[in-house]
Amino acid sequence: MTDNSIAIKKEHESYLEHKGKYSGLFGWILSTDHKRIAILYLVVISAWFLIGVTLGFLIRLELFTTGETIIGPQTYNSFFTVHGIIMLFLFVIPGIPAIFGNFFLPIMIGAKDVAFPRLNLFTWYLYVLGSVLVITSVFLPGGAPDSGWTFYIPYSVRTGTNMIITLSAAFILGFSSILTGLNFIVTIHRMRAPGMGWFKMPLFPWALYATGWIQVLVTPIIGITLLLIIFERLFGVGLFDPSLGGDPVLYQHLFWIYSHPAVYIMAVPAMGVISELITVYSHKTIFGYKAIAFSSLAIALFGSLVWGHHMFSSGMSDTANFVFSLITFVVAIPSAIKVFNWTATLYKGSIELEPPMLFALAFIFLFTIGGLTGIMQGTLSLDIHLTDTTFIVGHFHYVIFGTAGFGVFGGLYHWIPKMFGRLYNKKMAKVSFWFLFIGFNILYFPMFVMGWLGMPRRSYDYLPEYQIYHEISTVGSWILIIGLVILVYTIIKAIKSGERTSEMNYCGGETLEWYVETPPTHENFDEVPVITGEPYAYKQNEL
Amino acid sequence: MIAQVSNYTQSVDNTFIIVTGICVFFLLLITVLLVFFSIRYNKKRNPKALNIHGSTKLEVIWTIIPTLIVLYIFWIGWVDYKELANAPKDSMVIQATASMWQWKFTYSNGKVADTLYVPVNQNIKMKLNATDVDHSFYIPAFRIKRDAMPNTNNSTWFNAEKLGSYTLFCAEYCGLNHSKMITKLKVVSKEDFNNWLNK
Amino acid sequence: MSSEGNVAVHVHRDDEASKLGMWLFLFTELTLFGGLFLMYSVYRYTHQADFHLAAQNMNTFIGALNTAILLTSSLTMALSITALQRGSKKLSLSFQAITIFFGLIFLVNKYFEWSHEFHIGNFPGSESLLNKSQGEILFFGLYYVMTGLHGLHVIIGMAVIAVMMKFTINNVITRTNYVKLEAAGLYWHLVDVIWIFLFPLFYLIS
Amino acid sequence: MEGKDKHTIHNHSYTAYIIVWLALLTFTAITVAVAGINFGNSTIAIALIIASIKTYLVLTIFMHLKLENKTFKIFVIIAIFFLVISFILLFSDYSNI
CATH class of the missing domain: 1.10.287 (Helix Hairpins)
Known part of the structure; x- marks a missing residue:
């Protein structure tokens, strides 16, 4: 790296053009460059996302009328199971950390790569293996898994469908997620640029750091739990077989010890993205930097302690219901703090309603609805009525799709020019936003209403009194899909044939990714930057 | 609004209205601020931003106020739940057994039915069990739901104050015909009930 | 700078980072077993008497012997690092070999234990086990899953140490660059720690 | 570096x-x-x-x-703390307080 001739040559050679040991496709799938790995993830995750969307679209279409509309009950059950597995394990859990985290975490903290580049590539292979297994399980004889993504025993032990492959896939995907989290934690601890103390670090790395801890600590618990279902199916161990003494409630505990924090694995990185977007497009420093940073940690901590609120109706002791409900309300507070701080950041800003900013504002709105309906579900007596109805389906789509989904979309529009050195069509991007935003609300809001009226979730059929809400919801899904089609078209067109740009800082950001070239060079920085100021100084605004 | 059929549903609905009210207030607050700031401090109108790094006073306020509010919500939810958690001692006990994909109700005299008949104004304790996989006993009109699972002893209770016929769902996904696992709760007068029970 | 793959290795060596990564990995192992310990504690709590009854089948002597073997292997593992740091590659290699050897003995004992249980019919799904009480079935279910998973970790640990021996011979691991051996040692000690808890929970509760 | x-x-x-x-x-x-x-x-x-x-x-x-620095010790404490609190919360369901 002291060789000047190499350094000069690099200045003009982006990571996209960089020639490593291999060229062509191998130059990508054997590359340990964090940016190339991010693109690999982007490609694969997008593909699975579109399959998941298609399944969701078909589920909604089936529910357009009572009785059979397009598919039978077994197909329907498989569809919502596979939709859940794909969307959660293949899209939202890896999504933001694997794509934007991989690409921007090292750049934002002034590092040349992550701490373990080869491990990073390995996680991508694990991810691909896991995702291929998920798809395989759908097509093998025996039939697609139909247990719901929650794999509740005893059903997941009894059903004749291809559970073992699906469970192994989830196990492998969990492992991939753990290793990504581990890599990020070590990267943040060891590879921050000189001068970048913890509180000079941008908020997206902060969010990834908190997420990393959740990934490392809780994911193995679902790993072992899923492994036990496999053992149960293969050997009949008896640990999860009620007729041999197995306790179905204990399974739910073990499952949710992971799967509730997993919600924060999905949401916290998206919150990190939004913190970046809000400051950049308000062109001012973030309001309450430390409050936002600490609230990420607080969410990670308390979020790991509230799993029982998925089980209020499962017959837990009153003590457990009391404790879990109480902590659930505690976790609402750091989320509220984030929302207030983001909103306060807008005050006296100079706001540009660029496409990413529209997604960021929509994110705050949708997340607020998701969070507030979460409060309703945390209320014991209301949850008894609302749990396992479409209310909760609406709630978690607002929370998960509204955050991770809109976070990914906003992030894509924000960073695509940086990642590929190409511009997208802003008009089209805005059109896609409005379709997505309006379609989203028409699709998911009716679920709150019919959930309160008692419509159970995961139901293939329903009583006629709920039909009107299902119809509205299905129409909403069509609008949403139009928005998605426009979004995908806009982004693919940008990457393939968008107008080239090499403008380093096209949106007035102040974090380090705006001080590297567009697209970044192979090692990001010619010289390791030395950090002296805070991450969002915006000195020009000071009086 | 769905039918209110007992004291319990009345208090749950009150809680629902209070909580929804608080939620709508906060949603409106945030939404109005988002829209107002986006317009008022738009780049065209306000080309130069002003840095505001934060305000400890505000942070404290918007930590403490939400904390108090959520603690209050937690408490009213718990009070309702507490009532649901303990069936009165004088309850009439009915055993509900769930299996794929039907309900079976066994009365103290051994009578078995697939529709749940109960007398009006009587505390009813439902003992819940399942023979195969997880199910859930759910009557929206009564705002009660409790999982019925193999190898566990769950129970819930209710008191129907109005005659009528109400839908009883299985709320926990249980396989192929989960959505067809619906039956009726029929609330009848004490006389009719005794006639039916001893028929 | 010619090959991407090697950049990270040559340019940037950070032992601290490697060790942090290893510790984080150990935490994942810890919570992996943690899930099983959670399960054990609940089932033991709800089936106390049955667990005591079932534990009488366990041979405390073999259990204690295996504990001693594993503790000793931990000692030799730790010593191998010190030996290397003091420059005696041969001594370090012998200690590593002894560690693997102790791991092997542990597994042999385990094999006899399991085959004894299989012989008397106490294996998952067997008729004689299914006739026992629910608590005993759960006990043996947990016993097989937890000691089996632990045994798998012993095997992985032995394989890892074997690779470390190869590295030591090839001078990939040296007196000044021994973080790989240290990481392998951490893994081996964790496997030991887990056994420290498995031993009383399965052998000493009768 | x-x-x-x-x-x-x-x-x-x-x-x-x-x-x-x-x-x-x-x-x-x-x-x-x-x-x-x-x-x-x-x-x-x-x-x-x-x-x-x-x-x-x-x-x-x-x-x-x-012999390691503080980071390692804090890491271990975090992990053990998480595990211990999981036990406590799980037993809020199973023990009859």
Whole structure:
């Protein structure tokens, strides 16, 4: 790296053009460059996302009328199971950390790569293996898994469908997620640029750091739990077989010890993205930097302690219901703090309603609805009525799709020019936003209403009194899909044939990714930057 | 609004209205601020931003106020739940057994039915069990739901104050015909009930 | 700078980072077993008497012997690092070999234990086990899953140490660059720690 | 980046390891001996306390935690804290308080 001739040559050679040991496709799938790995993830995750969307679209279409509309009950059950597995394990859990985290975490903290580049590539292979297994399980004889993504025993032990492959896939995907989290934690601890103390670090790395801890600590618990279902199916161990003494409630505990924090694995990185977007497009420093940073940690901590609120109706002791409900309300507070701080950041800003900013504002709105309906579900007596109805389906789509989904979309529009050195069509991007935003609300809001009226979730059929809400919801899904089609078209067109740009800082950001070239060079920085100021100084605004 | 059929549903609905009210207030607050700031401090109108790094006073306020509010919500939810958690001692006990994909109700005299008949104004304790996989006993009109699972002893209770016929769902996904696992709760007068029970 | 793959290795060596990564990995192992310990504690709590009854089948002597073997292997593992740091590659290699050897003995004992249980019919799904009480079935279910998973970790640990021996011979691991051996040692000690808890929970509760 | 080549050799002496090993064996012997005596419900507690002491020794000495910097210690505390709190919360369901 002291060789000047190499350094000069690099200045003009982006990571996209960089020639490593291999060229062509191998130059990508054997590359340990964090940016190339991010693109690999982007490609694969997008593909699975579109399959998941298609399944969701078909589920909604089936529910357009009572009785059979397009598919039978077994197909329907498989569809919502596979939709859940794909969307959660293949899209939202890896999504933001694997794509934007991989690409921007090292750049934002002034590092040349992550701490373990080869491990990073390995996680991508694990991810691909896991995702291929998920798809395989759908097509093998025996039939697609139909247990719901929650794999509740005893059903997941009894059903004749291809559970073992699906469970192994989830196990492998969990492992991939753990290793990504581990890599990020070590990267943040060891590879921050000189001068970048913890509180000079941008908020997206902060969010990834908190997420990393959740990934490392809780994911193995679902790993072992899923492994036990496999053992149960293969050997009949008896640990999860009620007729041999197995306790179905204990399974739910073990499952949710992971799967509730997993919600924060999905949401916290998206919150990190939004913190970046809000400051950049308000062109001012973030309001309450430390409050936002600490609230990420607080969410990670308390979020790991509230799993029982998925089980209020499962017959837990009153003590457990009391404790879990109480902590659930505690976790609402750091989320509220984030929302207030983001909103306060807008005050006296100079706001540009660029496409990413529209997604960021929509994110705050949708997340607020998701969070507030979460409060309703945390209320014991209301949850008894609302749990396992479409209310909760609406709630978690607002929370998960509204955050991770809109976070990914906003992030894509924000960073695509940086990642590929190409511009997208802003008009089209805005059109896609409005379709997505309006379609989203028409699709998911009716679920709150019919959930309160008692419509159970995961139901293939329903009583006629709920039909009107299902119809509205299905129409909403069509609008949403139009928005998605426009979004995908806009982004693919940008990457393939968008107008080239090499403008380093096209949106007035102040974090380090705006001080590297567009697209970044192979090692990001010619010289390791030395950090002296805070991450969002915006000195020009000071009086 | 769905039918209110007992004291319990009345208090749950009150809680629902209070909580929804608080939620709508906060949603409106945030939404109005988002829209107002986006317009008022738009780049065209306000080309130069002003840095505001934060305000400890505000942070404290918007930590403490939400904390108090959520603690209050937690408490009213718990009070309702507490009532649901303990069936009165004088309850009439009915055993509900769930299996794929039907309900079976066994009365103290051994009578078995697939529709749940109960007398009006009587505390009813439902003992819940399942023979195969997880199910859930759910009557929206009564705002009660409790999982019925193999190898566990769950129970819930209710008191129907109005005659009528109400839908009883299985709320926990249980396989192929989960959505067809619906039956009726029929609330009848004490006389009719005794006639039916001893028929 | 010619090959991407090697950049990270040559340019940037950070032992601290490697060790942090290893510790984080150990935490994942810890919570992996943690899930099983959670399960054990609940089932033991709800089936106390049955667990005591079932534990009488366990041979405390073999259990204690295996504990001693594993503790000793931990000692030799730790010593191998010190030996290397003091420059005696041969001594370090012998200690590593002894560690693997102790791991092997542990597994042999385990094999006899399991085959004894299989012989008397106490294996998952067997008729004689299914006739026992629910608590005993759960006990043996947990016993097989937890000691089996632990045994798998012993095997992985032995394989890892074997690779470390190869590295030591090839001078990939040296007196000044021994973080790989240290990481392998951490893994081996964790496997030991887990056994420290498995031993009383399965052998000493009768 | 190049400046991180601090190979401070940190390790314990042979003797230290052997003393710890002897201590571990002694604790094993104690735990086996104690298990023979019936302390009722506290039997399992005693066994677990001894196991925790053994774990502490392995962590600090064999695994060099004593010689590592603060980050490592905080990491371990976080992990153990998470596990312990999971047990407590899980038992809020199962124990009848």
